[in-house]
Amino acid sequence: MELYKKLFSKLGDQHWWPAETPFEVAVGAILTQQTRWENVERAITNLKRAGLLEAEALATVEIEAIEEQIRCTGFYHQKAERLREIARYFSKNGNKIPNKPTERLRRELLDIKGVGDETADSILLYAAERPKFVIDAYTRRIGECIGIKGNYRELQRHFEERLPQNVELYKNFHALIVRYAKEYCNKKRCDECLIKEDPRIQKIEPSRPELNEREELCEPLGTDQPPETIFKTTISPSEETESSNGLGTPP
Numbered sequence: 001m002e003l004y005k006k007l008f009s010k011l012g013d014q015h016w017w018p019a020e021t022p023f024e025v026a027v028g029a030i031l032t033q034q035t036r037w038e039n040v041e042r043a044i045t046n047l048k049r050a051g052l053l054e055a056e057a058l059a060t061v062e063i064e065a066i067e068e069q070i071r072c073t074g075f076y077h078q079k080a081e082r083l084r085e086i087a088r089y090f091s092k093n094g095n096k097i098p099n100k101p102t103e104r105l106r107r108e109l110l111d112i113k114g115v116g117d118e119t120a121d122s123i124l125l126y127a128a129e130r131p132k133f134v135i136d137a138y139t140r141r142i143g144e145c146i147g148i149k150g151n152y153r154e155l156q157r158h159f160e161e162r163l164p165q166n167v168e169l170y171k172n173f174h175a176l177i178v179r180y181a182k183e184y185c186n187k188k189r190c191d192e193c194l195i196k197e198d199p200r201i202q203k204i205e206p207s208r209p210e211l212n213e214r215e216e217l218c219e220p221l222g223t224d225q226p227p228e229t230i231f232k233t234t235i236s237p238s239e240e241t242e243s244s245n246g247l248g249t250p251p
């Protein structure tokens, strides 16, 4: 909670996720993989204009029609297939989603091709309003600086066990982590870091990295990641599921 308070006092409410419907959140979560959010916004506008930002329409349209609208986000063939899959899921389950237990819903989302932990939890949190803490590359990076390490589920458990089960808190906390990492970690502003000098935050875990280790963490997340991008996932054309690099989150 100390980390949240610190980030909130500096950066305030981030108002994530900017979308008109839960399905639009899910579409954004797929499109944002390995691209900038600006490209996602363009693609969403295109889909809206083409009448394809509805689950039923997107589930049944020709794949080429989807590709045409989302070309600006890159990996458009793969993303078009994934969008159609998620659209089929929403089309079939839309009314049932609010009543599904969270873990069951999570498993079903993970069964959709191209949906990994990060995308599933983003949809759960921002579209289905479930208290699932999203872990991305930025969370891992900041976590290492305060001595929190582990695989996806371990990190998620770490945060969830220490936070109240509050959806709005989870939403804003993840957004704050991304914003902070963009503005500080990606720009190698470790000498100005608000986190590393705060003993209340550093008390979270005993295994605090030394300064030179933390500075190494400021290396860019990947060669394909512009420093100014945000929210969550990345995919490679050959991968079945996502892997996180902290790309493409809403601004």
Ligand code: SF4
Binding pocket: 141, 142, 145, 181, 184, 185, 188, 189, 190, 193, 194, 195, 196, 214, 215, 217, 218
């Ligand atoms: S600014 Fe540097 S020291 Fe601070 S959290 Fe980011 S990587 Fe760690």
